Amino acid sequence: MRRRTHLDRQRRAGLLFVLPALAYFGFVFLVPLVESVIASFYRTVPGGASRFVGLRLYEKVLTDSTFWQSVRNTLTLLAWSAPATIVLALIVALGLHRLTSVRWRSVWGAMYFLPFSVSLVAAALIWQWIYDPVYGLLNYLLGFAGIPPQKWLQSLDQVLPALAVTNIWVRLGFDTMVFLAGLQSIPAEYYEAAEIDGASRWQCLRRLTLPLLNPQILMLSILELIFNFKIFDQVYATTQGGPAGASQTVIMLLYDTAFKYFRLGDASVMAVFVFATLLAVTLVQWRVLRRPVEY
Amino acid sequence: MRRLTWSHLALPALVLIMALTLVPGAPLAQPKKLVYWTHWEQNPDFNKWYAERSREFAKKSGYEVEVVTIPYQGYEAKYLAALIGKSGAPDFFNGIAHQWCGQYDFCDPMPADLARLWDESIPRYMVPIGKWKGVRYGTPIEHGNFQQMYLNADLFKKAGLNPDRPPKTLDEWLSAMKKLTTGDGTSGVVGFALRHKGHPVGITDKFLPFAHAFGARMLSPDLEKATGYANSPEMAAALQFVVDLVQKDKVASLALGGPEDAFGQKRAAVIFRESWFFGWLKKNAPDVSFKVAALPCGKACPGAGALFPWTNLVGKNSPNKQAAWEFIRFISNAKDDLAQHESAGILPVWTANLESAYVKARPDYASTQEMLKQPVPPTYFHPKSNELATAFGEAVVNALYGKGQPKPLLDEAAAKMDKILKD
Numbered sequence: 001m002r003r004r005t006h007l008d009r010q011r012r013a014g015l016l017f018v019l020p021a022l023a024y025f026g027f028v029f030l031v032p033l034v035e036s037v038i039a040s041f042y043r044t045v046p047g048g049a050s051r052f053v054g055l056r057l058y059e060k061v062l063t064d065s066t067f068w069q070s071v072r073n074t075l076t077l078l079a080w081s082a083p084a085t086i087v088l089a090l091i092v093a094l095g096l097h098r099l100t101s102v103r104w105r106s107v108w109g110a111m112y113f114l115p116f117s118v119s120l121v122a123a124a125l126i127w128q129w130i131y132d133p134v135y136g137l138l139n140y141l142l143g144f145a146g147i148p149p150q151k152w153l154q155s156l157d158q159v160l161p162a163l164a165v166t167n168i169w170v171r172l173g174f175d176t177m178v179f180l181a182g183l184q185s186i187p188a189e190y191y192e193a194a195e196i197d198g199a200s201r202w203q204c205l206r207r208l209t210l211p212l213l214n215p216q217i218l219m220l221s222i223l224e225l226i227f228n229f230k231i232f233d234q235v236y237a238t239t240q241g242g243p244a245g246a247s248q249t250v251i252m253l254l255y256d257t258a259f260k261y262f263r264l265g266d267a268s269v270m271a272v273f274v275f276a277t278l279l280a281v282t283l284v285q286w287r288v289l290r291r292p293v294e295y
Numbered sequence: 296m297r298r299l300t301w302s303h304l305a306l307p308a309l310v311l312i313m314a315l316t317l318v319p320g321a322p323l324a325q326p327k328k329l330v331y332w333t334h335w336e337q338n339p340d341f342n343k344w345y346a347e348r349s350r351e352f353a354k355k356s357g358y359e360v361e362v363v364t365i366p367y368q369g370y371e372a373k374y375l376a377a378l379i380g381k382s383g384a385p386d387f388f389n390g391i392a393h394q395w396c397g398q399y400d401f402c403d404p405m406p407a408d409l410a411r412l413w414d415e416s417i418p419r420y421m422v423p424i425g426k427w428k429g430v431r432y433g434t435p436i437e438h439g440n441f442q443q444m445y446l447n448a449d450l451f452k453k454a455g456l457n458p459d460r461p462p463k464t465l466d467e468w469l470s471a472m473k474k475l476t477t478g479d480g481t482s483g484v485v486g487f488a489l490r491h492k493g494h495p496v497g498i499t500d501k502f503l504p505f506a507h508a509f510g511a512r513m514l515s516p517d518l519e520k521a522t523g524y525a526n527s528p529e530m531a532a533a534l535q536f537v538v539d540l541v542q543k544d545k546v547a548s549l550a551l552g553g554p555e556d557a558f559g560q561k562r563a564a565v566i567f568r569e570s571w572f573f574g575w576l577k578k579n580a581p582d583v584s585f586k587v588a589a590l591p592c593g594k595a596c597p598g599a600g601a602l603f604p605w606t607n608l609v610g611k612n613s614p615n616k617q618a619a620w621e622f623i624r625f626i627s628n629a630k631d632d633l634a635q636h637e638s639a640g641i642l643p644v645w646t647a648n649l650e651s652a653y654v655k656a657r658p659d660y661a662s663t664q665e666m667l668k669q670p671v672p673p674t675y676f677h678p679k680s681n682e683l684a685t686a687f688g689e690a691v692v693n694a695l696y697g698k699g700q701p702k703p704l705l706d707e708a709a710a711k712m713d714k715i716l717k718d
Contacts (some may be wrong), residue, residue: 066689133550134481134562149481151550154492156696236368240493243549244696245689259372260496261682262398 033275039268053265061269069245070253073160074229077249080164081171082224086217088168089175094209096176097183109180113173120170120233127166128153128238153239159247166234171227175220182216183209211291218289222282229278250274326359329619332377332385333362334370335605338571341639345626348635352625358618371681378610386613387623389436391680392427392606398678402432403609403616409624416629416645420599420671425606433606434623438642438649441599442504442567443662444591445576448584450475450484450564461588465508465536468591472546475564480548487540488554488563489547491695495688496681500602501554502537502691503672504567507600508593509533512673513687514712521712525687526705529594534701538694549695559583569601573659574640587659589666600672602684679715686711 040057042050061067092112099105115123130137131152139149152162186209194204210217232251235241241248241256250270258267329349333342342362349360363385365373377384378401388395396402405413410431414422417435424440425433448458454474462468472486479485490501499513506513511529514521524530540547555572557563559580566572567590576583590597609619626635629647636643637653642663654660677683690708694701 132552134552139481149550154549154552156698240368242492242692244692244698246696255369255372256494256685259369259375260494260685261679262375263682 036268036271036275039264040272042265044264044268057265057269061266061273066245066248067250067253067270070248070250073245073247074231074249074251076160077164077167077231077247078225078228080161081167081228082221084164085168085171085175085224086220089172089220090179090213090217092172092176093179093183094205096180109173109177112176115170116173118170121237123166123170124234124237127162127169127234131162131238153247154243156243156246159239159243163235163238163247166238167228167231170234171224175224178216178220179213182213186212214289214291218285221285221289225281225285226278229274326353327357327615327618329358329360329387329615329622330385331360331362331387331389331607332365332374333389334365334367335389336364336367337575338639338641339364340574341571341635341641344635344638348626348631349622352622356618356621356625358615358622360622378612384610384612386615387607387609387619389605390433390608391604392425392432392608393676393678393680395608396432397427401608401611402427403611403613403620405431405433405609406620406624409620409627412627416627416647418646418649418667420667421644423674423676424604425608433608434627435644436605436607437570438636438644438663440569440601440603440605441666442501442569442590442597443659443666444588445558445566445568445572445585446588447558447561447564448586450561454564458586461586462591463589465591465593469540469544469546472540472565473544476546479545480550480562484561485548485551485557485563486546486565488551488557488566489537489540489549489695490554491541491549491692492552494685495692496602496684497688498692499684499688501567502534502688503600503602504590504597505537505593506530506533507597507672508591508595509536510594514673514675514677514683514716516673518675518677519716521683521687521716522709524709525690525712526702526709531702531705534691534694534705537691538701541695542697570642570659570663571639573657577640585658587662589662589669592669595672596669597666598669598672599666600674602675602680604674604676677716682715683712686715 041052041054043053043057044050096105096108096112099108118126129135133139133149133151133154136152138152142148142150150158152158190208190212191204194208199207230251231249232255235247235249235252236255239247241252251274254267254270254274257263257270331342331345335342342364345360346362349358353359374388374390374395378395378399392402404410413425413431413434418438421435421438424435425431444461446458446461451458451471454471456471456474462471475484475486477483490498503513506529509529509532511524511527511533513525513530515524541549551557551562554563554566555568555575558566559576561583573587576585607623609616609623613619626632629645632643632645633648633651633653636648642654642657642659643649643651648654654663657663675683686708690701690704693699694704698704
């Protein structure tokens with residue numbers, strides 16, 4: 001019989017260390033995912049019998065105009081929110097990075113980060129008040145500039161941009177912190193060398209900072225994509241998908257389908273769609289944006 | 296003398312605890328809990344009454360009621376998760392029989408003698424409420440669960456209208472709304488507080504009185520067909536009328552938020568709401584001087600009907616279902632019915648209370664009588680009523696926001712509803 005080597009013991013110890021994380025991932029993510037995929041082939045009635053229906057629910061959901069409208073709304077909201085959040089966060093992080101006082105940098109950083117620590121529903125309710133057409137702060141302030149009151153969340157055209165602003169407000173702090181950490185890890189010698197070579201600030205940013213922040217940009221792009229694609233709380237608390245379905249997102253429709261109309265099979269199809277889309281787009285992002293940089 | 300140690304105290308303490316636990320009526324004995332879930336967050340006094348009354352019930356049964364208020368927004372998810380999961384589910388809950396007992400099998404049928412008592416004690420039009428396929432599962436909790444016209448008396452007088460002579464027909468009503476309107480919603484007063492926000496199910500609920508006044512109905516009488524009903528010429532005319540309130544006549548505004556707040560803040564002169572709104576106004580907008588009138592009639596009168604027939608249901612899998620029924624039996628009498636509803640400003644359910652001093656003193660006494668005399672409007676107690684009302688409500692709200700013309704939107708909705716019915 002082979003004696004256990006030190007390496008075997010190390011492997012076993014390593015496995016034991018990762019086992020809790022694996023078990024957690026398995027039970028919390030993997031099992032529901034598999035169940036969801038299985039449920040998408042069944043017409044399931046909670047408390048009642050399930051019937052295998054093959055791809056019929058896929059055909060039903062993927063030919064439903066309401067579903068595609070919710071996908072369009074989600075993508076529009078994503079397009080309004082994600083790039084703006086990342087660009088603004090980068091600008092704020094660059095500004096904070098230039099602050100020489102560590103104390104002030106921390107104070108400003110904490111201020112930007114604060115909205116991220118607020119509950120999404122609470123944030124949504126604050127913004128609902130800000131956007132109120134009659135009593136809202138925003139219209140009150142616009143009144144000083146002679147701009148007539150806007151309907152914001154009650155307007156078909158303004159609801160998605162208005163919600164995007166809420167998203168940006170919530171996410172800006174987190175993205176800023178990630179960029180700031182990335183900026184602080186870039187050795188100062190690179191900038192000194194670039195300065196000696198006569199590089200301008202813009203050139204430093206384009207040729208040095210941005211390439212070296214590539215891992216952060218990639219990570220935040222993926223996170224923003226996921227965050228915005230599965231957005232629910234803010235929309236549910238403020239507009240409930242209105243007005244006239246103009247802000248109904250995929251996850252909101254999924255929620256209604258599962259819990260209001262009790263169609264768990266249809267909702268599972270939507271969940272599989274969201275999972276497959278996010279996986280595909282994340283892989284594409286990974287391949288396109290990931291550029292290892294070394295100086 | 297030997298020192299007293301913890302081990303010397305342990306035995307007497309154990310004996311004391313056992314004695315206190317085993318002796319009947321000992322002060323340490325805790326009452327058992329019956330958990331009640333409700334999403335009626337707008338009526339906290341009504342809900343609290345169950346807990347208060349259960350203290351008396353506990354004296355003979357040992358059970359007290361714990362009331363858990365679930366936020367209305369998304370209550371279905373919470374109910375569903377708990378009732379599927381069984382553990383953590385309420386013993387009894389406020390819900391709709393055709394959903395929780397019809398679409399699912401989550402409810403315990405009411406004991407026959409109690410069901411008979413209820414059938415004999417409530418007004419005839421309410422008898423189907425709480426039943427599914429002829430079996431009684433739930434006890435109706437609100438008598439005036441149909442919309443009536445609440446009007447701001449001061450605003451009526453200011454507009455030169457007599458609040459004691461409210462409009463009786465839709466034409467008179469529209470003319471009154473025009474006189475009452477002095478602004479566009481962002482400023483001034485609008486005539487009518489129209490529901491245009493929130494889930495389409497609620498929008499359908501608030502639109503149905505107009506539909507019924509135009510002689511339309513959302514589904515066929517057997518609840519198996521939508522086409523020809525949800526998109527009938529009468530329905531299209533009703534929707535056009537409501538759209539015109541916003542777009543042509545401008546007596547209702549999409550800039551207003553919740554209609555209840557708008558009425559309470561005196562920014563809208565008229566709202567259609569159920570009997571609980573009387574209590575809500577007393578509590579939240581006590582300075583509003585209001586009167587209640589029957590809804591205006593068109594080709595037909597809207598009558599006393601509701602999309603949401605709320606009832607108290609007992610969970611089929613509750614280990615305490617027997618005790619839950621006993622508690623319901625305990626409060627199933629005219630005295631408790633009156634006490635609970637009076638505490639929250641809601642119309643009582645039992646026939647015996649409809650002529651009580653409390654009901655007669657309410658501002659909606661005459662209008663309730665008037666509406667109850669009208670023919671009972673169509674009901675839509677279908678297990679998929681939420682989904683059907685959503686499809687229909689989407690057409691209503693899309694028309695209100697100018698996303699299409701009423702007829703094509705209703706055609707689309709009817710086709711969708713038929714698909715739901717067949718599915």
